[in-house]
Amino acid sequence: MLHFNERSWVAGPSHYEKNIQNTPVGTSVFQVNATDPDQGVGGSVLFSFQPPTTFFAIDGARGTVTVIRQLDYETTTAYQLTVNATDQDKTRPLSSLANLAILITDVQDMNPIFTNLPYSTNLEENVPVVRTNFSISSFVTVHL
Numbered sequence: 371m372l373h374f375n376e377r378s379w380v381a382g383p384s385h386y387e388k389n390i391q392n393t394p395v396g397t398s399v400f401q402v403n404a405t406d407p408d409q410g411v412g413g414s415v416l417f418s419f420q421p422p423t424t425f426f427a428i429d430g431a432r433g434t435v436t437v438i439r440q441l442d443y444e445t446t447t448a449y450q451l452t453v454n455a456t457d458q459d460k461t462r463p464l465s466s467l468a469n470l471a472i473l474i475t476d477v478q479d480m481n482p483i484f485t486n487l488p489y490s491t492n493l494e495e496n497v498p499v500v501r502t503n504f505s506i507s508s509f510v511t512v513h514l
């Protein structure tokens with residue numbers, strides 16, 4: 371019986387979207403799933419990014435997307451990736467594409483900064499201990 375490679379992979383949506391925060395390198399952030407009803411190599415799917423990206427890697431067999439470079443919201447707020455899935459049919463490999471948008475969520479990563487350093491004040495002798503002479507203020511820089 372002859373078997374033809376008839377179908378490319380079938381994913382759920384053709385567009386994925388994922389929100390992540392400043393995620394350490396090596397973290398898995400997304401899972402692409404695909405099914406190919408063909409049997410044998412014609413139904414065995416390999417994933418890749420097209421074109422490749424230096425910030426994310428995808429496990430060819432499993433479809434797991436991993437961070438491979440430090441992400442910084444201040445530099446890039448979103449990545450538009452295209453996932454290619456190709457079956458392994460030797461004579462007529464079929465492939466499909468899906469979009470994957472990875473949105474970087476800002477996390478506050480700045481420390482409070484004291485202003486008007488150094489602090490000093492003059493005290494008179496015999497100041498009652500409950501008296502407050504000055505207050506220390508700080509502010510947080512917020513990057514939007």
Ligand SMILES: [Ca+2]
Pocket residue numbers: 375376377378379406407408412413414457464
């Ligand atoms: Ca197939």
